[in-house]
Amino acid sequence: MDLHTSGWKTVLSGWVDMISPFWPQIAATISISLAVVVTVHVTQHKRDSRAAAAWTGLVWLVPLLGAILYLLLGVNRIRRRARQLTGGIIDAADGWRVAAEAQPEPKHLQVLSRLVGSLTHLPLTAGNAITPMDAPGALQAMIARIDAATESVYLATYIFGNDAAGKPLSDALARAVTRGVRVRVLIDGVGSLYSLPPVIYRLRRQGVRVERFLHSLAPWRMPYMNLRNHRKFMVVDRQWGFTGGMNIRAGYIQSPPRITDLHVAVEGPVVGQLLRSFAADWYFTCGELLETSYCGAARVGDVQARGISAGPDADFDKRRLTLLASIGSAEHRIRIVTPYFVPDLTLLATLQLAMLKGVQVQVVVPARNNLRLVHWASMHALRWLVDEGAELHLSAAPFDHSKVMSVDQHWVMVGSGNWDARSLRLNFEFDLECYCEALAGQLDRWIDRRIEQGRHMTSADFQQMAPWRRVRNALAHMMEPYL
Template sequence: MQTGISDLWPILLAVIQFGGAIGAAIHVMLSKSDERAAAGWVGFIVLVPFVGWVVYLLFGINRIQRRARELRGAKNETLLLAPLPPRHGGTALSERESGDPKLKVLESLARFGQKVLPESFEPGNSVGVLQNGDEAYPSMIAAIGSAERSIALSTYIFNNDPAGRRFVDALAAARERGVRVRLLIDGVGSWYSRPSLIPLLEERGIDYARFLHSFMPWQMPYLNMRNHQKIMVVDGRHGFTGGMNIAEGNVVAAAPSKPILDYHFRVEGPVVAHLMHTFAYEWNFTTGELLDGPDWFPEIGETGDVVARGLPAGPDMGLNPIRWTLLGALAEARRNIRIVTPYFLPDATLRTAISVAAMRGVVVDIVLPRTSNLPFIDWASTPQLEWLARAGCRIWKSAGAFDHTKIMTVDGMWSMVGSANWDDRSLRLNFEFNLECYGTSFARTLDDIVERKIADSHPVSLEELATRSLPGRIRDAFFRLASPYL
C-alpha cells in the first residue's frame, strides 16, 4: 500500500505543476498589457518548473490596483465619483471663454483629456502663486481665519512643529466659531512627526481622519496606496493645492536645519468645486460621511482668465488621468516643455515621449534638485538622464536647498501643478491631485519661475553623465532596477 502511494507522488506533482503553470500563464496573457513583460513571464513560468509560477503568483500580479479597487469598489457606485455637471458646452477653450485665441491650438489636447477623464474644463479661474511656506501658510491660515461655513483640508504630512501647531490653532478657532471642519491626513504621512500631532487634534476637538491607517504588520501593502493629495477648500469657494505639506521645514525664513523649497497655489473660481469634489470623495471613503449641500458646494462665479480642471488619480482607476494627460501634453508640444520635479523616475513610455519631443525639435528643460532628501532616487534616475540627454533634452540641477517644486508647462499656454511626482509611486501607486490649466498669463508666470531656477542651476551635460566612474555607474544601474518601487 505504501508503495502504491509513493508511486502517485510523481503524478500528483506533475498535475500541480501543469495546473499551476497553465493557470499562471493564462493570467499573464489576460492581464499584462506589455507584450515583452507577458512573454518574459510566460517563458519563466514554463522553463522553471514550480518556481516560475510560484514567483509569478507572489510578485507578478498587480495586487495594488486590485486591492485599491476592492477597497473602494463599494464607493464607485456613489454619485461622488460621477463628474461634476459642466456649466457650459464643449471644451471651454473658445476665444470667448478663454480670452486668448492662442489657446485654440490646444483644443485637441483638451478633447483628448476629456476622453481620459470626463471632468469638465471650467473657464473663469484665477490661480495665484505662493512661494514656500513663508507665503503659503499665512495665506492658508488667513483663509481659515475668515471661514464662515466650512473647511476641508487634506494633506500627506501634518507635522507636530510650530507650523503644524499654527494650523491646529486656526482650525480649532474656526471650529469654536461654528465652522464645519474636516481634516484628512494620510495614515503613513501621520507617522512622519514624532511625537504625532494626533493627540493634539483630539485634545482640540478637531474632526480628523487618517486615510488607510493601520498599526497592523499585515497591512503593510497600504504603504503603496497613499493619499498624497494636498487640498484645502474654505467655504467651498477658496481653494489651495500644490505639492506642499504642512511642516516647519517649508518656512525658509525660520532657518530650519533642512529647508524645503516649494510652491503652492491659491485657486479661485468654478474649478474650486473640483478640489472639493475630490476631497469629499476621499472623506466619504475614509469615514462614510457624505459632504454635500451649499456649505461645501456653493455656486461660484468666474474670477479670472484660466481654464482649468482637477485631475484626481489613483491605483483604482484603469487609466491614470495624470499620466495620460502628461503623455498627451508631450505629444502636443511644438516649441518648449518645462518640467520641474523633485523625483524623476518616469516609466519607459514617458521617457520615450519626452525623447521623441526633443528629437522633433521641441526644447525640453528638466529641472531637478541638486540636493535631494532621497539620494537613492537620484542614483536611480541618472541612467535615464543620460538617455534623455542623448535625445537632446537639457538637464539642470538647481542650486541651494532641496527643491520640492512640481511644475510643467508646454508652449507657454498649458500648465500643470499639483501633488504628483514623475515616478511610478505617484503615477501608479498613490492617490494624487493635479490641476490642469490653459492660460498664457499663468503659464508665463510659471515659465518665469522655471527660468529663474535654470539661471541658478548647474547644466548636466551628456559628457558629464557618460563619463561617470564605473562604481558610480554600477550603483546607479542597481538602483535603476528598483525604480518602479521607489
C-alpha cells in the same frame, strides 16, 4: 487533561516524524504552486508588461517571500472597495459637463483640452484666479483663510507634521471648530506617521474631525500599504482653495529652509472640482457625505483650469495619458520641474519624439535628493534623454519638492504628482491643468530662476561620471516599476 494533551503531542510528533523526510519536496511544491498562482494572477490583472515581468521574476526567484510581497504590495484592492462604496467613481466627479465649455486660445492646445476633458469627464472652467506661492507664504495664507472661514474647511494632505508648521495650522483649525465651522481633515495613513506622536491626537483633543486614509498598523488589515493618498489641497467655505506639492512640515519654514515647494491659491469655478475630489476621498474613508456645490463667484480671473484627480482605482493611467497628450501637443518648448523623474519608456519616447520635431525640452531636478535610490535612477534615465538633446538643470539647495510642467508658454500643470511609477500608478494624486499666457509666463520666470541658480548638466558630464556611479544608477533604474 494532561493525558489528553500528552496524546495530542504524541500524535503530532508522529506526524512530524513521518513527513520530515519529505519537507524539501513539500516546500518545493508549495513554492511552485504559489508562483504559478501569482503568475496567473499577474498576467490577468497587470496592464503594464514591465510590471508583470518584474513581479513574475520576483515570485520565481524569491520563493514564498516574493508571493507574500505581491499579496501585500502588488494586488490592487482599491478598485473593488471603491466600487463597493461609490459605484466605481471614487475619483471622478459626477461627470457633469457644461453646454458651452471654455476653449483655450492657442488652436493647437484645443485638442489637448478635449482629450483631458474626455479623461476626466470634467469641463475646462473659465474665470479662475491661480496665485503661485512659496511654502511659507502658502502656509500663512492657509491659516489666514481658515481664520476667516464661516461655513466649512476641508483639508487633505499626505504629511501633516506635529511640528512648527503643523501646530499653528492645527490651532487655526481648532479655532474654526470653536466658531461652529465644519472642519474635516484627511491625512494619509502612512504620511501621518512621519511625525511622532502623530498630529491626529492633537487635532482630536482640539475637537477637529480627522480621519486617516487607508490606515492600519496590522499587516493583515492593511492590504493597501503601497497605495497612498498623495493629494494636497484645502477648500474653505466651498469657494477658496489651495493645492500643489506642499506637505505640512517644519522643514519648509525653518531658517534656512530644508525644503522648498510651490503651492497655489485657487479661486473660481475650478474650486468646485477640488471640493468634489475631497468629498469623494472623505466618503471613501469614513462614509460621510459632504455638500459639493461651489459657492463662489463665476468669474474672478482669466485662467481656464481643470482638476485632474487620478488614482489606482477607477482612474488608472489618467495622469500618464495627460502627460503624454501634453508632450504630443507641444510645438515650441516643454519644461518639467520635479523632484522625482523616473518616467517609463513610453514617456521617454514621447519626449524624444517631441525633440525630433524641434521642441525644446528642459528638465529641472534637485542636485541633491531626499531619496537617493530615486535620484540614482533619475540620473540613468536623464542620461539618455540628454544624449537625445534635452537640457538638464540641477537646482541648487535646498531640496526642491515642487512639481510644475509648462508647455508652449501657455499651458501649465501644478499639483502633487511626480514623474515616477508611484505617482503614475500607485498614488492618489491631484493636479491642476491651466491655460493662461500670464500664469504660464509667471511660472516660466520662476523656472528661469531655478535654472539660473542651478547647474547645467551635459552629455560630457555624464561621460566623465565615475564608471561605478553609472553602474549604480543603472541598477537603481532597474527598480523603476517599484519606485
